Amino acid sequence: xxxxxxxxxxxxxxxxxxxxxxxxxxxxxxxxxxxxxxxxxxxxxxxxxxxxxxxxxxxxxxxxxxxxxxxxxxxxxxxxxxxxxxxxxxxxxxxxxxxxxxxxxx
Amino acid sequence: xxxxxxxxxxxxxxxxxxxxxxxxxxxxxxxxxxxxxxxxxxxxxxxxxxxxxxxxxxxxxxxxxxxxxxxxxxxxxxxxxxxxxxxxxxxxxxxxxxxxxxxxxxxxxxxxxxxxxxxxxxxxxxxxxxxxxxxxxxxxxxxxxxxxxxxxxxxxxxxxxxxxxxxxxxxxxxxx
Numbered sequence: 641x642x643x644x645x646x647x648x649x650x651x652x653x654x655x656x657x658x659x660x661x662x663x664x665x666x667x668x669x670x671x672x673x674x675x676x677x678x679x680x681x682x683x684x685x686x687x688x689x690x691x692x693x694x695x696x697x698x699x700x701x702x703x704x705x706x707x708x709x710x711x712x713x714x715x716x717x718x719x720x721x722x723x724x725x726x727x728x729x730x731x732x733x734x735x736x737x738x739x740x741x742x743x744x745x746x
Numbered sequence: 747x748x749x750x751x752x753x754x755x756x757x758x759x760x761x762x763x764x765x766x767x768x769x770x771x772x773x774x775x776x777x778x779x780x781x782x783x784x785x786x787x788x789x790x791x792x793x794x795x796x797x798x799x800x801x802x803x804x805x806x807x808x809x810x811x812x813x814x815x816x817x818x819x820x821x822x823x824x825x826x827x828x829x830x831x832x833x834x835x836x837x838x839x840x841x842x843x844x845x846x847x848x849x850x851x852x853x854x855x856x857x858x859x860x861x862x863x864x865x866x867x868x869x870x871x872x873x874x875x876x877x878x879x880x881x882x883x884x885x886x887x888x889x890x891x892x893x894x895x896x897x898x899x900x901x902x903x904x905x906x907x908x909x910x911x912x913x914x915x916x917x918x919x920x921x922x
Binding site: 651652653654655656659660662663667671675678705708709710711 | 760761803804806807808809810811813814868869870873897899900901902
């Protein structure tokens with residue numbers, strides 16, 4: 641049952657991605673980055689709804705929500721995406737740090 | 747709320763509280779649509795209301811411009827068949843304009859009752875028509891996301907009056 645709901649949520653996200661992609665041919669250039677950020681927000685919502693999130697992702701989700709519903713400029717969005725990408729990179733480093741043992745093996 | 751207050755304080759609301767929409771308030775929004783001015787009184791329009799949660803979720807997947815989770819959506823449709831049948835060669839052109847007038851009426855009626863709303867043009871038209879089972883000569887033009895507001899957006903700013911309003915001829919500054 642739980643998987644079925646997750647599958648449905650992801651099914652709807654696929655539709656959103658396809659219709660977004662089609663729509664972007666006729667929309668202002670700034671809508672592209674916004675839609676991708678919105679996609680991240682929607683995916684994070686699904687992850688939270690299905691207990692797949694964690695404190696870092698919730699924090700990112702909140703920041704994305706602020707941007708999704710705000711009236712910021714393209715420049716502001718670009719700066720926020722830059723910040724979020726850098727914070728993500730820090731997390732990436734923590735989560736995928738190569739241990740000394742792994743390093744020896746390679 | 748006074749009419750002018752409603753006009754000047756309305757904002758596009760994209761984030762909605764997880765609260766149901768009162769049927770009476772929604773009813774007034776829809777009545778406001780049907781009461782809108784119409785060129786030649788064509789009324790070549792139709793409004794499809796979606797309230798069911800799963801149908802709304804499905805609609806959001808076809809309409810990337812619906813960013814939050816509204817309690818209801820109204821899909822504003824052009825009835826080309828009626829426009830052409832009754833309005834003659836120019837009927838459809840007037841009918842398009844009528845849809846804009848009806849949309850503004852709905853936005854103001856929503857705002858005057860403390861609801862939030864946002865007109866949305868970003869959706870896949872053919873997919874939406876299929877989803878709503880629209881007849882061949884009816885097309886979705888805009889949709890309205892509606893609900894109890896969770897935000898009070900600031901004004902995104904407007905072009906100055908002197909830039910857009912002229913006196914007597916284009917480019918001549920308007921003075922009160």
